Amino acid sequence: MLAFTLRRLVVALSVALTVSLIAFVLLHLSGDLATSIAGPEASPAQVAQVRQEYGLDRPLTVQYLDWLWRAVHLDFGNSFYFRTTVASIIAERMPVTMTLGAISLMISLVIAVPLGIIAAVFKGTLIDRLALTFCVLGQAIPTFCLGLGLIIVFAVNLRWLPVSGTAGWMNYILPSVALGWYAVPAVMRLSRNGMLEVLSADYIRTARAKGLSPAVVVLKHALRNAIIPVVALAAVQFGFMLGGSIVVEAVFSMHGVGHLAWEAIARNDFPVVQAVVLILAAIYITLTFVADVINALLDPRMRVA
Structure with a gap:
């Protein structure tokens, strides 16, 4: 288990380093940062002064290593627009985004997992077809359209x-439903396919032959193995x-990290853009790493492989 965890950790750190490099390079390839900071009406002397002040006259390698070293210590510099440290802005906005994401994930799991189980148990019936149709509708409706529709119906x-x-907590209901709705089809299909695979296993037939009730067979014996892929997803x-x-x-005017990223892009606030990209990527990589470890604990076959 330790060797498996170390291998996954090396992969996670490599991906994080690659993301940081891509984010840094792409931002510098988008144009002259000194000109964007100084403004379109700035003179060449003013642009040169800004370039020297922010260290943009140094080689890109030196700039990247300096930025990465400070980012590791949670020092992302100062915001060009907000005139304060980027770390303090993100720390202020992050709870909104994390709360929104957690509630959205909970809503999607509460809807999708039971729906996938029911569809698998009643495979080929009208219930199964209705569940699959529900999945198609979930992927066909864009998030912003669903959000606007929820506002019109439930708010207006x-x-x-x-x-x-x-x-308050009621402010999170509509945006959480809009954000979590898109994840329902993927989780539901994976739950359904995993349950179908497990229900055809020999140990499930043995459990049924022992006279166990269908609910015990599905919820106690089958669900544990069928739910493993859902953890990673x-x-x-x-x-x-x-x-x-x-x-x-943006649709619901919630001032979280997502809205901060939109503001930073619109105002050419490059330190904020870099920090948001790096932090969200780090969170995503960390979650994937944790999911791999949990799956390895639940399924010893992954450790052997």
Whole structure:
């Protein structure tokens, strides 16, 4: 188990380093940062002064290593627009995005896993076909369209829930449903396929031959093995939700990290953009690493492989 964990850790660190390099290079390839910081009406002397002030006249390798070293110590520099440290801005906005992602993931799992189990148990029936149709509809509706529809129905017409903001837990209901809806089809299909594979196993037939009730066979014996792939997918989906929260936070005016990324891109606030990309990628990589370790604990075959 230790060797398996160390191998996965090396892979995770390699991916994180690659992401940081790509984020740094792409940002510098987008244009002259000194000109963007100084403004389009700045004189060549002012642009040169900005380039020297922010260290942009140094070789890219030196800039990258310096930025990476400071980022490892959670020092992402100062924001060009907000005039404060990037770390403090992200620390202020991160709880909103993490809460939104956690609630969205919980909603998607609560809907998708039982739906996948029911579809597998009633394979080939009308219930199974309706569940698969539900999945297709889930992937066909864009997140921002669903969010706007939820606002019109539940906030404007019925006035049951607030439209925007993060004042209370009710503010998270509509955006969480909009963000979690897209993950339901993938989790539901994986749950259904895993359950179908497990239900045809020999030990399930043995459990049925012993006279165990269908509920015990499905929920106690089959679900444990069928749920293993869902653990890895849930971690991946949570990472996607954190990155995809940009659209949802913009629609519902939630000032989280996603909305911060949109603001930073619109205002050419490059330190914030770099920090958001790196932090979200690090969270995604960490979740994937943890999911691999949990799967290895649940399924010894992964450790052997």
